[in-house]
Amino acid sequence: MKNVKLLKDYTRELKIRGMAESTRKSYLSAFKSFLAYFDGEDYRxxxxxxxxxxxxxxxxxxxxxxxxxxxxNAIKFYYEKVLNQPRKTYYLQRPFKDRKLPVVLSIEEIHMILEKIGNFKHRTMIETIYTHGLRVSELPALTLSDIDSKRNVLIVKNSKQNKDRNIPLDQVCLVHLRQYYRKYKPKFLLFPGQSGLYSPTSIRKVLTKAVQAAGITKNVTSHTLRHSYATHLLEQGTDLRYIQEILGHASSKTTEIYTHVTTKHLGSIQLRWAS
Incomplete structure (x- = not known):
């Protein structure tokens, strides 16, 4: 089969870099399209x-x-990571990104969603995601030892780009986590699935069902909870630099998007037009 070794080397490098399985699949699919287009040429x-x-x-x-x-991204990965070529010798002009603002829920809407989740474990999972700004992929990997109530932090390990980070432990959520522990008695993973890690897909389904039951028409995804968390922190006076650290953003520009969705100062802005 053509390009077997090349694809094997590419796949191995993706794994070494610690990319998520879904990301590896996307990169590999894109790279195969690239190979097919230049079939017969020396890709190097x-x-x-x-x-x-x-x-x-x-x-x-x-x-x-x-x-x-x-x-x-897939092409750059091949030349810069697999072939180990210097980054400055290879550059592609990226298409302009659409500047769409993230969907944000109000705190009232967050409560409406939680109230529609009858299963206490599911409710606690969704609450934990929102009150700590977690990615949905980060929740299943949490262990009991990641809840450090003495230091008041939740520890997220080996997240995006293999980074660890500490998040302020929400005290209301902590009360519910303790109730959850007494009821379900998890042994190692905080929220174990039936056979190992809890499925992010199942978590998304829980959220979608609750959003529909609450009558919320916004396009809500699991990441909306993270966007809402960051926006609410900003509206309550948290410094943007701390929000960047809590969310684990590599660039401050990523976090600055929340300055465009906060309504903190909008209430004080009034058009004076009537005489």
Whole structure:
């Protein structure tokens, strides 16, 4: 089979970098498209202009911007990580990203959602995600020892980019976590599934069902809870630098998006037009 060794090397490097399985699949699929387009050529020496022509061809077939960005990431990964070429010798102009603001729930809407979750374990899981700004993939990996009530922190280990971070432990959520522990008596994982890690897909289904039951028409995903957490912290006076650290953002520019969705100062802005 053609390119077996190349794909094997590419896949191995993705695993070494600690990428999530879903990310590895996306990179590998994009890279296979790249290989198919340049079939018969020596992939190590394809020119920048040829690659740009390839990307432009994706625009011609109405490929979405996220798809093209994934193609760029996959190609850059091959040259910079697999072939270990210097980054400065390889650059692609990325498509402009759509500047869409994240969907944010009000605190009242958060309570409405939680009230619609009858299963106490499920309710505590969703509450833990919101009150600590977690990614849905981070919740299943939490262990009992990650709840440090003496230091008042929740510890997230080996998250995105293999980083650990400490998050202020929400005291209301802590009360519910203790109730949950007494009721379910988990042994190691904080929220174990039936056979190991709890499925992020199952968590998303719980949230979707609760949102619908609460009559909320916003496009709510598990990440909406994280966006809402960050926005609420900002509205309550938390410094943006601390929010960046809590969320685990590598760049402050990522965190600054929440300055565009907060309503903290909007109430004091009034148009004086009537005489």
């Amino acid at each position: 020496y394809i020119s920048k202009q040829s690659i740009l022509d390839y990307l432009e061809s994706l625009f011609d077939i109405a490929a979405s911007k996220p798809y093209i960005n994934m193609q760029i």
